[in-house]
Amino acid sequence: MLAITDAQPTLVDFATARVSGRNVADSVRTIADLAGVFRDEQARRALSPERPVYHVQIHAPIPEGTPGGLLWGSTIVEPGRVGDEYFITRGHFHAERDRGEFYVTTAGEGALILMDEARRTWYEPMRSGTVHYIPGRTAHRVANTGSVPLAFVACWPSDAGHDYESIARDGFAARLREIGGRPVLVPDGVAT
Numbered sequence: 001m002l003a004i005t006d007a008q009p010t011l012v013d014f015a016t017a018r019v020s021g022r023n024v025a026d027s028v029r030t031i032a033d034l035a036g037v038f039r040d041e042q043a044r045r046a047l048s049p050e051r052p053v054y055h056v057q058i059h060a061p062i063p064e065g066t067p068g069g070l071l072w073g074s075t076i077v078e079p080g081r082v083g084d085e086y087f088i089t090r091g092h093f094h095a096e097r098d099r100g101e102f103y104v105t106t107a108g109e110g111a112l113i114l115m116d117e118a119r120r121t122w123y124e125p126m127r128s129g130t131v132h133y134i135p136g137r138t139a140h141r142v143a144n145t146g147s148v149p150l151a152f153v154a155c156w157p158s159d160a161g162h163d164y165e166s167i168a169r170d171g172f173a174a175r176l177r178e179i180g181g182r183p184v185l186v187p188d189g190v191a192t
């Protein structure tokens, strides 16, 4: 017998990547939350501490940490810069290092910045419709290089976990900065 069991579905608006429905948790990261993330700490402190940098929604039909399942969510990165560095997510390795992830861009323009365990760092341009496979053992973060919100959806194993501490301690080996009006990945510690 057929039956409609999901009378209250979880929904995503692809134009904005906003998710609504059951089992959706929202969080926001503001300028105040991102101390130490950007190269120019003085420029960060000059911005309004309440200004949102990115919003995350996680749809967890099963608890995080469950082996064998999947979690899904969306992120919206606001346009803006701290000095010459684009607004960016903190970035993480997965706590279970071999776990991968998919990102799919739904709006805006940006860059998926990737770094392997040898600290080799590169990026993939993001625009509406781009599909990105993030292999295991690869740290990932996203910068908005455009003038409108950058939105993407993501799917990852429910037991992947997040290791933000490694990035908070060691950072990425390069930063995406606007130089001459375009994004350039510059090794960290380079002044220009």
Ligand SMILES: [Fe+2]
Binding pocket: 092, 093, 094, 101, 140, 156
């Ligand atoms: Fe991830």
